[in-house]
């Protein structure tokens with residue numbers, strides 16, 4: 001018998017309708033399990049951590065979850081795997097924070113739902129059953145934290161929410177899923193990739209994420225630079241910004257980490273293709289740190305965790 005622990009944190013998967021028919025999380029972990037046909041040979045225990053929409057989850061909440069999972073793994077009777085259910089809006093951020101910080105060597109699987117259990121075609125029970133099946137697989141641990149949704153298994157390193165309302169809401173642009181679940185069977189083909197940095201005592205650094213748009217003159221970056229500990233810039237295309245913004249970012253990069261990502265859905269930030277004010281090579285020469293293939297949301301979390309650990313920015317980026 002494999003033992004899986006479900007930690008519920010709210011979200012649509014725990015959603016109930018209020019008097020005017022709008023959903024909010026109210027269901028508890030044990031109720032979520034009630035609707036699930038558990039795969040054979042797996043025993044699940046359930047506990048509640050939070051009952052909130054994921055937009056209300058703070059970085060400190062996620063840090064506490066990581067601590068909780070590490071404590072479970074180090075305890076006298078560790079489960080074989082852990083499933084975390086939460087709202088989908090920030091599911092990818094929780095998943096990536098686990099990838100950066102969680103040292104527990106057991107499968108950690110995140111899931112949620114796009115349609116609450118009380119509406120037709122709800123996806124929560126199927127997602128939960130699939131997540132439990134994956135968490136029960138010892139081999140899944142090697143792939144790092146995983147996000148299971150719509151029978152696909154995605155690595156936390158790559159996964160992102162790509163649709164606001166459909167059940168097929170998650171994808172890993174540029175990489176694809178690392179496995180699938182079908183007929184209760186888990187198939188994994190991804191290669192292990194370690195993205196762990198370590199677990200700081202707190203996640204208190206203030207890092208702002210700014211998306212560059214046509215005509216940006218750097219004023220917003222200048223304002224953020226007055227109080228932030230670091231910036232992540234989601235640049236255009238291969239990592240480009242308007243010339244006026246480039247000047248501001250270059251000045252800021254002399255006194256704080258300014259990280260260069262791309263606002264494109266997939267592909268690496270370039271390093272040596274274009275020349276001229278605001279081109280990637282100009283920005284890098286001015287001290288901006290290119291992220292490689294990492295999405296801006298994840299780059300922000302990586303910088304917060306890295307700074308929390310006291311790492312030099314150049315040791316935090318780039319990644320693969």
Ligand code: ASP
Pocket residue numbers: 010011012013052053054055086087088089090112113114
């Ligand atoms: N607003 C919800 C949340 O993130 C959406 C969901 O769970 O799908 O909590």
